[in-house]
Amino acid sequence: MSKTWTLAELAAATQTQIQGQANKLIHAVASIEHAQAQELSYIRDRKYVHLLPTSKAGALILTADLAAHYQGDALISTNPYLTYARVVTLFNPMVRPAAGIHPSAVIAEDVELGEGVHIGAHAVLEAGVRVGAETVIGAGCVLGTKVKLGAHSLLYPKVVLYSDTEIGDRALIHSGAVIGADGFGFVPEAAGWYKIPQVGNVVIGDDVEIGANTCIDRAAMGSTRIGNGVKLDNHIHLAHNVQIGDHTVIAGCTGIAGSARIGSHCQISGMCSIAGHLTIADRVIITGTSFVINSITEPGVYSSGVTVEEHSLWRKNAVRFRQLDQMARRLAKLEKQLAELQKNKD
Amino acid sequence: MSKTWTLAELAAATQTQIQGQANKLIHAVASIEHAQAQELSYIRDRKYVHLLPTSKAGALILTADLAAHYQGDALISTNPYLTYARVVTLFNPMVRPAAGIHPSAVIAEDVELGEGVHIGAHAVLEAGVRVGAETVIGAGCVLGTKVKLGAHSLLYPKVVLYSDTEIGDRALIHSGAVIGADGFGFVPEAAGWYKIPQVGNVVIGDDVEIGANTCIDRAAMGSTRIGNGVKLDNHIHLAHNVQIGDHTVIAGCTGIAGSARIGSHCQISGMCSIAGHLTIADRVIITGTSFVINSITEPGVYSSGVTVEEHSLWRKNAVRFRQLDQMARRLAKLEKQLAELQKNKD
C-alpha cells in the first residue's frame, strides 16, 4: 500500500547522508533481525553493533561512527532512532477520513466546525462546541457544551469531553479517554459526605497525546492544566487541579492526586502514585511503581518499590519490614555496648 | 450566568451568621488568594490565618474564633469548609436537561420511565428497564435488561449498566463506568480454564457517586453490594461479591478483590490493593498505595508502601530488602554473642 522510496529520497526527507547506492529501492521498514533485502532498519547505538555482520537489511540507519564498520548501503544520521521514526512515518502516513458529518451524528445548531472536519457515526456535539479545521472526531465521541477542540486533532471512537474542556491543536486522544469528569471532592457532614461542586474545567495545550481509558478530572475551581507536548499513556488518572508542565511524559496506570504540580520535561514511569498538593521540579525522572508523597525540588532520577523474589523468601523478608525500626534500635544499642566493651578493655 | 446573592441571602441559605454588611453583594466564589471585592472565599482552619490581612475577598466564611481576628464582612460558620461547599452549590446549581427522549435513543417497549426523565442521544434501554423520576441518562449510555435505576440520578455519557443492576436514588455516575460486568472466576481444567458463569448482580444504594472508568463486577452468585452514600473515584476496580458499607469513600485506582467486605465510613486512599475474602471494620482509614492481605478488625489508620528516594540510594536499599531476614538473624546472633562476652567478663 505505501509507496516505495529510494535511499536518496529518504535521505532528503530525513536530512541524512547516503552511504552507498542512492537509487536503492526501499519498500518497508523492519527490525534489524527481520529486515530483508528491500527493507530499511537501524541500530540505535553501539550496544547492537554485533548485529551488523549478519543483517540482511537492504539498508541501515547508522551513526557515522557505526557506518565506518559497515560495508552496505546506509543513511548516516546523528540520531538513528529519530531518523527511523521519521522513516516509519514516511512509510505510514496518517490516512484521515474524508471531511463530512455522518448522518447519524447529533450536532447542536450553534456548533462551529472548521474546514475539513470529519465527524463519525453516532458522535454527539452539544451546544456551543467549537472544533478546529481538519480535526477528526471518531464514532461515538461525545463533546459536551462549550468544548473547544483545536485543529488537526484526532479523537478515536468513544472519547468523552465534558463541558467546558479546552484542547489545543494536533491532539491525539484514544478511545475511552474521559476528560473533564468531576474531581473527587467531598466535605464530611453529619449525614455522610457533601459533594463540592466541581465548577472548574480542563485546559490542554497543543500536541498532546492521551491514551486509552485515561481520565483527567476537571478542576474544583479554576483549571486542571496539561501543557504543550505532554504525552499520556493508557489508564492514567489525573485528579482535579493537577498541573502538568510542557513535554512531560507519563506511562500507563500512573495516578496523580489533586492539585499536584508536575514540572516540564519530566518522565514518569508506569504505576506510580503521586500524592496531592506537592510540586515536582522540571526534568525529574521517576521510575516505575514509585510512591511520591513529598515535593521533589531537584532534577534527577527518583525511585521506590521493592522487586519480586521467590515467595517463601519474600514472606520472611516482608515480615521483617515491620521490625525495621526495632532492628535499627537494637543495632544502635549493640554499637554502643561494643564501644563500651572496647573502651573498658583498653 | 449564576445569580448574585446578598450576604444575608447566603447566611439564610447556609444557616450561618453575618458579620458586617448584610446587603453586601456576592457574585461568585473564589480561593482566598484570588478572590476579589465581589467574591466570597473561606479559610478552612487556623493554619491559613496568615492569609487574612492580605485577602481582597469581598467576604469570608470563618469560624467565630477566626472572625474575631477579621474586620471585614463574613459569614460565621461552625464548619467553614462545608459552608463554602454549600455556597458553591448555590452559585452553581445543577442544570438538568429538559425531560424527553432523544429520537436516536433505542428504548425497549416495556421500559418504565418516571416523570421528567431525560434520555440522551444514542442511549439504549433494553427490555424490562425501570428508571425513576427526574433521572438523566447521558448520550450513549446502555442499560441492559431489567436494570433498575432510581430517581433524581445522573448518568454522564457512555455509562454501561449490565443486566439486572439495581441502583438507588440520586446516583451520579461518570462516563466510562461499567457496572455489572462478569466477575473473574475460572476453574482449572485439563484444557485450560472453565468459566464459572457469573449469575449474580450488582446492588447499589442511594446517594452513590461512581467515577469515570470505574468498574464494579456482578456477583458470581448473589449480589455485589455498594451501600448508601458511598463515593468512588475514577479507575476503581471492585471485583465480584465485594461489599462496601454505607458512606465509605474510595480514591482513584484502588482495586478490591473478590468477596472482600469493607465496613461503613471507611476512607481508602488511591492505588490501594485489598485482597479477597477479608473483612475491614467500620471507620478504618487506609493511606495511599497500601496493600491489605488480612482482615482489619479495629478502626484506625493503616499504611504500607515505601516512598521515593534518589535512584542510586534506592538501588542499594532495595537490594538489602532481600537480605532483611538474614540481617535480622545476624543481629540476634550478635546480641547473643555480646551478652555472652559481657557475662564472661563479669
Next chain:
Amino acid sequence: MSKTWTLAELAAATQTQIQGQANKLIHAVASIEHAQAQELSYIRDRKYVHLLPTSKAGALILTADLAAHYQGDALISTNPYLTYARVVTLFNPMVRPAAGIHPSAVIAEDVELGEGVHIGAHAVLEAGVRVGAETVIGAGCVLGTKVKLGAHSLLYPKVVLYSDTEIGDRALIHSGAVIGADGFGFVPEAAGWYKIPQVGNVVIGDDVEIGANTCIDRAAMGSTRIGNGVKLDNHIHLAHNVQIGDHTVIAGCTGIAGSARIGSHCQISGMCSIAGHLTIADRVIITGTSFVINSITEPGVYSSGVTVEEHSLWRKNAVRFRQLDQMARRLAKLEKQLAELQKNKD
C-alpha cells in the same frame, strides 16, 4: 426461568456418579450455607467438611472421599468445584440475542458477516471487517477497518477494536475494553517528543476473555499477541508488542510494559507491574502488587510488596527503609569488631 433438572440428568451432563435418589429434582444452585431443599451445592475440599452436618441443600457435589461422610443425595465428582461450575452453566445457559442487525448500526458495504450474527444498536463496523458465525456485537461497539473477529464470540456494549485487530473464536470481551490503540512510543527531539507511528496490530487467539476497561495496545511493528485461552480481568494494561502465552490468567489492574514476553499457564495476580523487554517462563505464579523488573526463568511463586500495619508503626519502619544499606554495613562492621574482640580474648 431456568429449567429443573433431576440428579440423574445432572450426573449425565457432568459425567459424575449419583449417590441417593436419581430422580431428585433440583431447581437451582446455591452456596452451602444458603442452599435449600431443592437446591444443589458443593464442598470444594475437606476444609469445609464441618459444614456437611448442617447443610439443608437438596444435594451436594462431593468427592467420593467426602461422600462417605454424607448420608444425603450427592453427585460424586473427582473435581467438585469444576462440576459445580458446569452445573451453574446448565442452570444459566447463555441467552444470545436473535440474529440480525439493528437498523441504527452503521455497517460498511464490504463487511463480511457469518451466519447468525447479531449486531446491536449504534454499533459501527468499518470497511473490510469480517465477523464469524453466531457472534454477538453489543450496542455501540466500534470495529475499525479490517478487523477480523471469530465465530461464537460476544462483545458487550462499547468495546472498541482498532483497525487490523484479529481475534479468534469464542472471545468474550467486556464493555469499555479498547484493543489496538497506539503503543506509547516517542523519540526525544529538540522540540519535545517525536511520535513513532504504531504500525503493528493486535492478534488474539481463541477462547480469550477480556475484562471491562482493559486495554491492549497494538504493536509498534509486528503484533502484540495474546495466546489461546488467556483470561484477562478488568483494568489491565498490556503495552505494545507484549506476548502472552496460552492459558495465562491475569487479574485486575495489572500493567505489563512494552515487549514483555509472558509464558503460558502463568497466573498473575492483581495490581502487578511488569517491566518491558523481559521474559517470564511458563507456569510462573506472581502474587498481588508484585513488581517485576528482571526475567523469571523458572516456574514457581514470586512475590513482592509490603503489607499494611498501623500508621505510626509504618512511619517509623518506612523511614528505616532508606537506611537499610547503611544498617547492613553497620551490621557487618559490628560482626567484624566482635570477631576481633573474641579472637583477642582467646
